[in-house]
Amino acid sequence: MAIPKYNEIQLPVLKILSDGKILKLKDFIEPIAKEFSLTNDEINEMYPSGNGHIFYDRISWALSYLNIAGLLEKPGRGLFKINSKGIELLQSPDKLSSYVEKSVQKSYKQKKELEISPIEITENKSEDLTPQEKLYNSFNKIRDTVYEEILNTILSKSASSFEKLVVLLLQKMGYGGEIKDSGLITKKSNDGGIDGIIKEDILGFGRINIQAKRYKRDLVIGREEIQKFVGALMVAQSNKGVFITTSYFSKGAIDYVKNLYGNTTVVLIDGIKLAEYIYNFGLGMQVEQLIEIKKMDSDFWDSMSDE
Incomplete structure (x- = not known):
């Protein structure tokens, strides 16, 4: 079976937390892998760049979005616990995906004075985007999610x-x-x-x-x-x-x-x-992955004689 998408992992995450226990990210790997009948190869599959495991990363994103949507709490660093709103949504599992999506979009819209991307991109026209525009879009989404995680973490501190x-x-x-x-x-x-x-x-x-x-x-x-x-x-x-x-x-x-x-x-x-x-400024942050994009050096190639 293919590795599930992060949004497919959200409901199993809530079910695992439904008894009120507090878990770390790694605690979700085995039960969710069992839920989707994943093989060891699928569980351990790496990104082509070699920077991280795909399945582990998707669980992390599922938890992040559930937290932003207000369905989970973080009682401590790297710890997750379901709250009353999460329990309520479990009673209507068919509404979970749309609720999380709307909550995350609302959260992003409430941002003020964010740095504007060099290229403004709309989600519903992704097929018209160049690879570089898609990259900008992905970067902005990741950055905005980390902003939310930073603020939610601060609010959990004294x-x-x-x-x-x-x-x-x-x-x-x-x-x-x-x-x-x-x-x-x-x-x-x-x-x-x-x-x-x-x-x-x-x-x-x-x-x-x-x-x-x-x-x-x-x-x-x-x-x-x-x-x-x-x-x-x-x-x-x-x-x-x-x-x-x-x-x-x-x-x-x-x-x-x-x-x-x-x-x-x-x-x-x-x-x-x-x-x-x-x-x-990298306070309490660490670089997860570096992507190096290269282009041809026109001066180098133009210096060669043409046939």
Whole structure:
């Protein structure tokens, strides 16, 4: 039997988790292989590039999409557990595929300020695409899915872990330079509305103050919260601030920051931009596969005499 597609694996995944147990990805390999009567060769079949097992990868994608659709929870790193919505969908298995597809598409549509692909591609015209356009399309899909996984993982962590994460991110982005211990997490009992600090010079004269809010994705941050942060900057005698959240900012909050007067500068980083920075700067990320595309060197070939 052929190796099942990731969407064909989703229902068996939910059934395996239906008793409420918490499993790792590798725990699904044997029961799903048995479900589809796969041979050892099929289970262990590699991609032509040699980068990874096909069956294992498709299970991973099935779990990712179920998680994005809100049918699974991740109680820990690499752990999966069904939730009440997943149990509910199991009662109507014929609706599962369309529900996951619509949920994932809705999630993608809610993204704001994403980097635009060099080539805009519509799914329903894939037969008209060049191989390079299809490659761009695949890359964007994979990247967007990883963005979702990043944010869902952050939301499963503690608020203090999030504060440490954003300080590490700013350091990864080059703020603080080579200064030893340039990043600092403030104590909860006396943070004054400042969750973290990046020292820009050895003596600490220049500082970037950080506020980190690990909010649910659909919770908007309004102007009032940004005004409070600006007030905290004044108390800290600082004119540089970064407000980072997993959710998003209202238009009023964005306009307020744009119209700040004086020397105070505040940068707003919403959930999508946060995931993008984590992805692009490789914080907690690892390269899974490199694809090298070559084209002919016209200078080399043109230098040869024609027949």
